[in-house]
Amino acid sequence: MSLVRRAVAGDGCGRVVVVTSGGTTVPLEKNTVRFIDNFSSGLRGAAATEYFLESGCSVVLFSRDSAIHPFVRHLHTGPLNCSLLDRIEAHGTPDADKQTVCLRPASDSFHRALDLYKRTRDRFVQINFQSVTEYLFGLQMLSEVCEPLGAGAAFFLAAAVSDYFIPPQQMSEHKIDSRSGEGLDLHLSQVPKLLGMIRDKAPKAFIVGFKLETDLSLLKPKACRSLAKYNLDMVIGNELHTRRDKVVFFLPQEREITITRTGEVELERSIVERFNELHAAKIETEAQ
Amino acid sequence: MSLVRRAVAGDGCGRVVVVTSGGTTVPLEKNTVRFIDNFSSGLRGAAATEYFLESGCSVVLFSRDSAIHPFVRHLHTGPLNCSLLDRIEAHGTPDADKQTVCLRPASDSFHRALDLYKRTRDRFVQINFQSVTEYLFGLQMLSEVCEPLGAGAAFFLAAAVSDYFIPPQQMSEHKIDSRSGEGLDLHLSQVPKLLGMIRDKAPKAFIVGFKLETDLSLLKPKACRSLAKYNLDMVIGNELHTRRDKVVFFLPQEREITITRTGEVELERSIVERFNELHAAKIETEAQ
Numbered sequence: 001m002s003l004v005r006r007a008v009a010g011d012g013c014g015r016v017v018v019v020t021s022g023g024t025t026v027p028l029e030k031n032t033v034r035f036i037d038n039f040s041s042g043l044r045g046a047a048a049t050e051y052f053l054e055s056g057c058s059v060v061l062f063s064r065d066s067a068i069h070p071f072v073r074h075l076h077t078g079p080l081n082c083s084l085l086d087r088i089e090a091h092g093t094p095d096a097d098k099q100t101v102c103l104r105p106a107s108d109s110f111h112r113a114l115d116l117y118k119r120t121r122d123r124f125v126q127i128n129f130q131s132v133t134e135y136l137f138g139l140q141m142l143s144e145v146c147e148p149l150g151a152g153a154a155f156f157l158a159a160a161v162s163d164y165f166i167p168p169q170q171m172s173e174h175k176i177d178s179r180s181g182e183g184l185d186l187h188l189s190q191v192p193k194l195l196g197m198i199r200d201k202a203p204k205a206f207i208v209g210f211k212l213e214t215d216l217s218l219l220k221p222k223a224c225r226s227l228a229k230y231n232l233d234m235v236i237g238n239e240l241h242t243r244r245d246k247v248v249f250f251l252p253q254e255r256e257i258t259i260t261r262t263g264e265v266e267l268e269r270s271i272v273e274r275f276n277e278l279h280a281a282k283i284e285t286e287a288q
Numbered sequence: 289m290s291l292v293r294r295a296v297a298g299d300g301c302g303r304v305v306v307v308t309s310g311g312t313t314v315p316l317e318k319n320t321v322r323f324i325d326n327f328s329s330g331l332r333g334a335a336a337t338e339y340f341l342e343s344g345c346s347v348v349l350f351s352r353d354s355a356i357h358p359f360v361r362h363l364h365t366g367p368l369n370c371s372l373l374d375r376i377e378a379h380g381t382p383d384a385d386k387q388t389v390c391l392r393p394a395s396d397s398f399h400r401a402l403d404l405y406k407r408t409r410d411r412f413v414q415i416n417f418q419s420v421t422e423y424l425f426g427l428q429m430l431s432e433v434c435e436p437l438g439a440g441a442a443f444f445l446a447a448a449v450s451d452y453f454i455p456p457q458q459m460s461e462h463k464i465d466s467r468s469g470e471g472l473d474l475h476l477s478q479v480p481k482l483l484g485m486i487r488d489k490a491p492k493a494f495i496v497g498f499k500l501e502t503d504l505s506l507l508k509p510k511a512c513r514s515l516a517k518y519n520l521d522m523v524i525g526n527e528l529h530t531r532r533d534k535v536v537f538f539l540p541q542e543r544e545i546t547i548t549r550t551g552e553v554e555l556e557r558s559i560v561e562r563f564n565e566l567h568a569a570k571i572e573t574e575a576q
Contacts, residue, residue, distance in 0.1 A: 029502070031529075037323055071373055085406075100391060101402070102390045103390075185475055188474070190472075212321065214319035
């Protein structure tokens with residue numbers, strides 16, 4: 001956690017945002033061959049990290065190891081496959097000291113991202129998780145580290161956390177055998193709800209959860225229930241198929257703010273701008 | 289499949305190897321948020337692809353979209369995160385026509401891989417899958433395309449294919465609700481065994497399956513049962529924790545060949561060498 005303290009110390013504007021990103025895995029065996037995963041590319045967390053850094057905050061990115069990474073995402077769109085190699089030229093002989101490889105053309109967005117990264121890397125720390133257990137323990141520790149910051153700390157909880165898992169004592173030691181010819185029955189238990197624990201450990205922090213649904217009619221009631229139950233500052237609701245174009249901020253007292261994508265600007269830029277305004281308002285209220 | 293035909297046509301040595309790589313997903317909902325995944329980085333398939341190309345074969349790589357990619361894997365080890373950016377310098381202004389980014393130092397292995405890629409890309413095709421259903425359909429099509437090649441076609445089936453899935457008619461339409469407070473019961477059905485279908489569609493091909501176990505005592509009996517049941521030419525057995533250092537080739541008539549890693553040479557180089565010898569022997573036998 002010393003890296004986190006470094007990022008916190010390097011902060012200019014007094015605000016530290018913990019961004020969680022990507023899906024958690026649920027191992028089905030102790031010697032893990034099979035696991036349940038949650039769909040999440042990590043794009044929202046990666047993009048938001050860049051905009052938070054640009055706005056002057058420190059960012060602790062707690063992300064799935066395989067999630068899309070901030071900055072690097074501009075180097076190459078799509079899977080990192082051989083189409084990247086068609087754009088690469090090698091310079092220098094294999095034995096030369098100063099061999100380099102050059103990528104062309106590099107996009108404008110990558111040049112801007114590289115510049116942003118080099119300007120802000122002292123305020124940026126990344127920590128990885130894979131399983132839901134690692135996520136639960138890691139986020140509790142981050143909450144404790146952020147507690148002294150009071151309302152200066154914010155949580156942007158964009159990770160897709162599994163609702164169910166197999167407790168270690170019920171887990172098969174080895175790869176589940178498929179010989180029997182019959183199907184497989186799995187019983188999963190509910191994952192302890194983490195949002196309440198974060199609120200307990202960092203009572204003054206600005207805590208923002210996310211709710212993803214595929215059935216739009218469930219989004220508002222579920223977001224509002226989560227908001228009240230865990231005493232959150234906000235829940236950002238998104239529907240699976242429109243999540244790149246529109247989100248709704250659900251706030252206490254039934255306030256709602258709808259944020260839609262305009263033109264070529266990423267939705268995350270607008271999300272972070274409004275998030276920062278609401279976070280600043282909370283800091284001001286707490287200071288009074 | 290025209291791409292596959294191109295690779296087949298570009299072949300110099302008369303041998304085409306279909307390499308499958310990475311794990312398959314099993315969606316739990318039609319609007320997929322959750323899925324079961326199989327642990328497989330795809331490293332074995334990616335490395336083998338390079339050695340097959342180097343040995344003169346054509347390769348059709350049928351791999352999970354997120355699996356490790358041949359060639360590209362030498363650009364950067366570990367997750368593609370910001371540590372890559374610390375090695376990148378930008379040249380040219382953001383508005384210049386000829387902007388490039390340079391990566392230094394580039395490793396010797398990346399220079400060699402880039403050279404191999406540029407020499408062999410006419411013999412190399414990559415097709416991606418994600419779900420076990422896509423894998424099953426795709427591999428059946430590849431078997432049909434390869435049938436006219438007779439014993440010249442080989443299958444190196446390194447993908448980690450799920451044994452269980454939820455048939456579409458039993459799948460929930462929307463994200464499974466986690467409100468109830470109780471656990472989740474899942475019933476999975478067995479995936480139709482594909483190996484027999486490949487043998488039916490490409491009766492003369494050299495077909496090699498893989499068996500991964502975490503319990504070593506199960507490896508040999510399960511590999512031998514698979515060999516006989518699906519009329520395979522070979523099953524390559526590996527144990528989860530030692531799979532980078534040792535594999536065992538299980539062949540008909542209880543022949544076994546153990547291949548171990550020596551020094552810095554990747555195990556896949558030796559696997560491909562012995563695989564090619566056995567494949568060549570089959571071509572010779574069929575020609576008589």
